[in-house]
Amino acid sequence: MTVIVNPEGAISPEALPAGTTRATLRRNFWRGVWRVLRRKPSRMAGVVIVVLFALMGVAGPLLYPAQLPRDDNALYAPPSLAHPFGTDFEGTDVLALVVTGARYVLLTGLATAVITVALGTLIGLVAGFHRGRWDMLLMRLTDMNLAIPGLPLLLVLSTVWKFESPLEMGLVLGVLGWGGIARAVRSQTLSLRERGFIEAARGLGLPTRHIIGRELLPSMAPYIAMNMLIAVTGAVYAQVGLFFLGVLPFESNNWGVMLNLAVFNGGALTTPAALPYLLAPLIAILLLTLGIVLIVDAMDEIFNPRLREE
Template sequence: MTLTTAPRQATVTRATLRRNFWRGVWRVLRRKPSRIAGVVIVALFAVMAVVGPMVYPDPLPRDDDALYAPPSLKHPFGTDFEGTDVLALVVTGTRYVLLTAVITAVITVAVGTAIGLFAGFRRGRWETVLMRLTDINLAIPGLPLLLVLTTVWKFESSWEMGLVLGLLGWGGIARAVRSQTLSLRERGFVEAARGLGLSTTHIIGRELLPSMAPYIAMNMLIAVTAAVYSQVGLFFLGVLPFESNNWGVMLNLAVFNGGALTTPAALPYLLAPLLAILLLTLGVVLIVDAMDEIFNPRLREE
């Protein structure tokens, strides 16, 4: 084998592995139609987050003669107490909710994984310091801290909300990844890499991280749903100022301003964001179910 053909064969091998991987993903999804439905649901919400504000530009039109109008072809979920189309509110509120959830999940998983991997592999003084930081993070009361922050910070942007939620939520993943790393660091392939004198960065990035990629990917999806619940709950409780439209604001206004718990006509205004949260959670759960089989050979059916 010549030096020029070796890189070419390596490239072909990687392309073949990628092709076989995606074929396996498609087989797993096709095995249960519910998993395809989960992908479609999450993709639909992603499209809503991107396209929604373009379809329903701000400010949304109001009809003073159609307060709490019943569901119809023009208003599939009716209107709210100001005559605004409820479907338009759900669609335009998706961007803030979904973007915040994704930012939170990325920060949570990135920080937690980095600290857990480094602490579990290096051990010693580094592990002690990083685990004490993790304990402090786990001990921080999230809701009281957010209450204090809202006095000086308006959280107008989803980036701000995602940053705070992400920095408050990485502790659990850091501990879980550290436990996984402690188990993997004694395996033969890691010992071989250390024996070859490879750097810590190389071993963590090229040997340990790929082995934990499935676990990390599933934790990221789970973190998305947790972030949705957190931000919607905070807006519903009125902890955060209503600077932007989202599902939590809709729930708060429906219950405390719109009388949705006592007025039957206002019920669609309450149910629409709840249905959106339920569908998004269902889609993520179905994808996690598929990922569990994709990355766990024991669960694959022959």
């Protein structure tokens, strides 16, 4: 029996025996994922970290009241069992601020990543596959996107837009950030469209939608998935940085607002008592980034047969 292997090293479902179902392929894939994760404890740690942050974003705010309690007699209280990261300049528990602020940060990061990857992938695939006028038009649009100064535009938008919803923030960051992925996907598409399996699909007269959706897109799925995770970290840095600089109004609690208030209102850089208030959101950002980086390392091996250890 002749077995057809796609460019990513995966066996094509059409080339397998009739008894082999897609469910079997999925089970084999997840078994391979589990083996790759177990191979290095750091990868399992990355999954645990990201899952914990996801739970924090989903269920964390439900554990606290809408208005967090304040204690005027416990301003800048040191870390203790009652307050693991101490309290802020208003006597509010810092851990509660980190937990309740995670939802805005994570939802913004997820929305930004989805919009960035969706727009960049669509435009890159269409431009690279069709070439010609479509390629020229879409790449000029991409160049315009890359040339837009993000910070000045956000400064203007912040005068009329309060960004109360993380989806609003994610929409703006996503629309501003898809250009790099579009160019990268276009380059991948230009390379893949000359491969034999694409030529065979075109020779069979398959429609363009089928070739792009069933042949090109699955071949680039690993690359797209890793870029989506990386886009989450980029969105977290962007929004936290904007709130820290005071560019955006403080309509919602999040880690960037905490950093701004810790430095400019709480004097965390000069007052040792306020240091936990500054370190708590920084540690949260560091752990989230570490978890995503460790998962990306695992994904690189999962989808790249050359990196798999025998």
